[in-house]
Amino acid sequence: MEDTVLYTIIVHSENFSGILNQIAAVFTRLQVNIESLNVSASSMKNVHKFTISCKTTPKNMDKILGQINKKMDVINASCYTDDEIFQSEIAMFKISTDEFKNSDDTSRLLRGYNTHIVEVTPDFIVVELAGSSEAINSLYRELTRIGCAVKQFVRSGKVAVTASPLEKVSDLLAKRAERYKDRLQ
Amino acid sequence: MNNGNEKISGSEALIRALIQEGVDTIFGYPGGAIMPVYDALFDHLDKIRHILVRHEQGATHAAEGYARASGKTGVCMVTGGPGATNTLTGIADAMLDSTPIVVLAGQIATEFIGTDAFQEVDFTCVTQPICKWSYQISSPEEITWAVARAFFIARSGRPGPVVLSIAKNAQVGLTAYVPQKVNYIRSYDDDPEIDMSRIEEAAAAINSAKKPFVLAGQGIELGNAQDEFRAFVEKGDLPFGCTLLGLSVLPSSHPLNMGMLGMHGNYCNNVKTNECDVLVAVGMRFDDRVTGNLETYARQAKVIHLDIDPAEIGKNVPVDIPVLGNCRKTLALLTERLSRADRSEWKDSFEAYRREEYEKVIRKELYPGSGPLNMGEVVNAVSEAVGHNAILVTDVGQNQMMAARYFKFTSMRSILTSGGMGTMGYCIPAAVGACVARPDRTVCAFTGDGGLQMTVQEFGTIMEQKLPVKLILLNNSYLGNVRQWQQLFFNRRYAFTHLENPDFQMVASAYGIPSRRVTERPGLKDAIREMLETDGPFLLEACVAEEGNVMPMTPPGQSIDNMLMEC
Ligand SMILES: Cc1ncc(C[n+]2csc(CCOP(=O)(O)OP(=O)(O)O)c2C)c(N)n1
Ligand SMILES: [Mg+2]
Numbered sequence: 235m236e237d238t239v240l241y242t243i244i245v246h247s248e249n250f251s252g253i254l255n256q257i258a259a260v261f262t263r264l265q266v267n268i269e270s271l272n273v274s275a276s277s278m279k280n281v282h283k284f285t286i287s288c289k290t291t292p293k294n295m296d297k298i299l300g301q302i303n304k305k306m307d308v309i310n311a312s313c314y315t316d317d318e319i320f321q322s323e324i325a326m327f328k329i330s331t332d333e334f335k336n337s338d339d340t341s342r343l344l345r346g347y348n349t350h351i352v353e354v355t356p357d358f359i360v361v362e363l364a365g366s367s368e369a370i371n372s373l374y375r376e377l378t379r380i381g382c383a384v385k386q387f388v389r390s391g392k393v394a395v396t397a398s399p400l401e402k403v404s405d406l407l408a409k410r411a412e413r414y415k416d417r418l419q
Numbered sequence: 420m421n422n423g424n425e426k427i428s429g430s431e432a433l434i435r436a437l438i439q440e441g442v443d444t445i446f447g448y449p450g451g452a453i454m455p456v457y458d459a460l461f462d463h464l465d466k467i468r469h470i471l472v473r474h475e476q477g478a479t480h481a482a483e484g485y486a487r488a489s490g491k492t493g494v495c496m497v498t499g500g501p502g503a504t505n506t507l508t509g510i511a512d513a514m515l516d517s518t519p520i521v522v523l524a525g526q527i528a529t530e531f532i533g534t535d536a537f538q539e540v541d542f543t544c545v546t547q548p549i550c551k552w553s554y555q556i557s558s559p560e561e562i563t564w565a566v567a568r569a570f571f572i573a574r575s576g577r578p579g580p581v582v583l584s585i586a587k588n589a590q591v592g593l594t595a596y597v598p599q600k601v602n603y604i605r606s607y608d609d610d611p612e613i614d615m616s617r618i619e620e621a622a623a624a625i626n627s628a629k630k631p632f633v634l635a636g637q638g639i640e641l642g643n644a645q646d647e648f649r650a651f652v653e654k655g656d657l658p659f660g661c662t663l664l665g666l667s668v669l670p671s672s673h674p675l676n677m678g679m680l681g682m683h684g685n686y687c688n689n690v691k692t693n694e695c696d697v698l699v700a701v702g703m704r705f706d707d708r709v710t711g712n713l714e715t716y717a718r719q720a721k722v723i724h725l726d727i728d729p730a731e732i733g734k735n736v737p738v739d740i741p742v743l744g745n746c747r748k749t750l751a752l753l754t755e756r757l758s759r760a761d762r763s764e765w766k767d768s769f770e771a772y773r774r775e776e777y778e779k780v781i782r783k784e785l786y787p788g789s790g791p792l793n794m795g796e797v798v799n800a801v802s803e804a805v806g807h808n809a810i811l812v813t814d815v816g817q818n819q820m821m822a823a824r825y826f827k828f829t830s831m832r833s834i835l836t837s838g839g840m841g842t843m844g845y846c847i848p849a850a851v852g853a854c855v856a857r858p859d860r861t862v863c864a865f866t867g868d869g870g871l872q873m874t875v876q877e878f879g880t881i882m883e884q885k886l887p888v889k890l891i892l893l894n895n896s897y898l899g900n901v902r903q904w905q906q907l908f909f910n911r912r913y914a915f916t917h918l919e920n921p922d923f924q925m926v927a928s929a930y931g932i933p934s935r936r937v938t939e940r941p942g943l944k945d946a947i948r949e950m951l952e953t954d955g956p957f958l959l960e961a962c963v964a965e966e967g968n969v970m971p972m973t974p975p976g977q978s979i980d981n982m983l984m985e986c
Binding site: 252 | 543544547548551552572602603604605606607608610612728729730733734
């Protein structure tokens with residue numbers, strides 16, 4: 235078996251229904267698990283952006299990209315390894331207010347990680363940490379280690395920007411329209 | 420004919436949109452969820468011929484046969500639920516073989532979708548992974564747009580099947596008819612930009628090659644690039660082998676045409692693939708039936724791959740010089756840059772292998788002298804009787820490989836066979852499509868006794884439409900292809916491959932199709948003559964050797980040039 239690599243795939247598509255399903259089916263076909271998924275509007279109107287991370291072999295990655303790019307309403311898809319992107323995700327921790335007040339360790343830990351408080355109620359506080367997956371994992375581990383009971387924990391899908399200048403979708407589409415301008419008349 | 424304000428039903432709009440796309444033939448089967456469209460069609464029978472098939476799978480293969488024989492887009496129309504799911508095999512078949520078809524399927528009204536209503540199937544979702552584009556039309560206003568888009572997608576770029584599910588409310592709702600034309604989709608690069616530096620590189624590699632070999636695929640026909648391909652190989656004096664689907668790209672008798680590639684292909688081609696210094700693949704996809712073991716495939720060669728689909732380049736075989744683009748353009752650009760060459764010595768080196776295959780395989784298959792009839796000799800006799808100028812349709816199995824090996828071609832778009840999927844049952848309905856598309860040509864359809872029974876119901880379509888299919892049943896009383904593998908790789912343990920068959924002549928006669936059975940060599944020529952002289956359809960049942968084998972053969976997993984000549 236070839237070694238697996240952690241990839242982040244960035245896909246731009248039309249904003250039609252059913253595209254997520256089609257993209258997910260590509261992973262199902264190759265039996266590759268999606269580790270994280272974020273779908274949102276992009277900077278361009280009517281263009282959606284998917285940020286998908288998964289661990290797989292380079293060979294499978296070629297197939298995945300080939301098949302995603304083939305989908306009629308996908309504009310482009312490309313993949314990156316960790317050294318080619320800056321990435322971030324958000325995690326939220328719900329902790330009992332008593333615990334937060336009474337445990338110096340807990341509050342020190344939370345401050346040390348640059349978390350910020352989103353909500354405070356008499357029962358619980360919600361803190362948020364934006365950062366790398368590792369930082370989030372590490373905070374969760376340490377909270378557990380010092381015996382802090384985390385009542386709820388959620389994390390978002392990753393988002394990423396590329397280190398190299400990525401061609402903007404709007405530019406890509408403009409170039410394509412230019413190439414096909416004879417037909418567009 | 421109507422002022423912009425006139426409202427028509429979605430069904431009427433659908434039929435008008437089809438006519439606008441140039442549709443003149445639909446293969447279909449009605450049912451509840453598509454009845455309004457059938458009702459609208461009833462007013463346009465002067466423009467559209469509807470062929471009522473006997474099973475929806477038949478409609479899809481007929482549409483495929485029609486598309487492949489005519490170069491146009493095949494259309495089929497079915498109801499929702501089971502009518503729709505019956506088309507899945509044909510859709511998947513068209514996807515793997517890049518055949519442009521549009522499947523129009525009925526769907527229940529949108530307000531009931533999601534309730535498990537009668538005959539509700541999420542057909543869009545089911546078909547998305549096996550077609551080029553699948554879309555559900557939910558309102559009558561969308562119809563002209565969706566139809567225009569469907570036809571553009573099916574036939575452009577790398578062609579393929581498109582599915583439109585049409586909700587009942589979209590069929591019956593009223594809309595203004597607003598004709599649409601789609602010839603550009605911004606997310607879809609159907610005519611990729613050609614990288615001229617790759618053209619220069621490829622031309623230089625071919626010009627300096629001592630032993631170049633070309634692989635010709637169906638992409639050449641799909642791209643309408645026969646003339647460009649001919650100019651290319653002739654100027655460079657480049658010998659070529661054909662994939663199964665590419666067999667009719669140039670006449671079989673062309674001096675540079677070395678025959679078929681792959682597992683049951685011509686020996687010289689597989690040897691030369693692993694001996695050439697430059698391998699130029701045109702509009703083909705290095706299917707495993709062509710390459711055999713990839714670890715040993717053409718390792719010595721510099722590989723140039725011309726294809727319109729970027730996902731194909733480097734997928735199976737590492738490519739040194741990728742030439743992305745429509746091969747009609749890329750071949751012409753390459754040819755301009757080729758120096759005229761004379762490669763007699765290299766071409767002559769194929770001869771020893773051709774002779775070896777002829778002596779060990781072909782002579783015995785075609786001219787056995789005694790014993791039961793061979794499949795190959797029947798195919799060869801039919802091909803000779805039609806002057807090698809018919810459309811060949813095959814089913815799947817030994818009959819397919821024998822037909823591919825021994826039928827010869829003189830014009831393009833002459834081989835209709837299920838390559839990628841290997842769909843048994845393809846032959847009879849595909850032959851229906853071919854006869855409808857090309858009434859000017861003879862259609863010879865070879866099937867096996869197994870495959871015939873998978874779509875035998877289309878005898879009814881042949882009967883009703885009086886289609887002049889020349890159907891040749893190569894009856895070996897076995898699922899022969901599987902039996903051959905059992906013989907070779909499973910110790911002759913013939914698990915469930917023997918067939919207890921009906922009297923096929925009686926079956927044919929029930930449908931009013933004249934027939935004749937031949938069991939012996941002396942009667943063969945006369946039976947073929949009778950078949951070809953009979954107006955309309957004919958079934959020729961040739962009872963062939965029960966345990967005949969398709970040779971030569973590259974055993975699965977082996978290097979492609981490692982071919983068995985006998986067993
Ligand atoms: C729908 C379908 N089912 C099963 C197979 C597997 N299969 C491939 S060839 C073959 C035998 C075909 O037998 P027959 O039609 O008699 O043709 P022959 O090989 O004997 O010429 C079978 C079962 C297939 N390709 N397609
Ligand atoms: Mg058989």
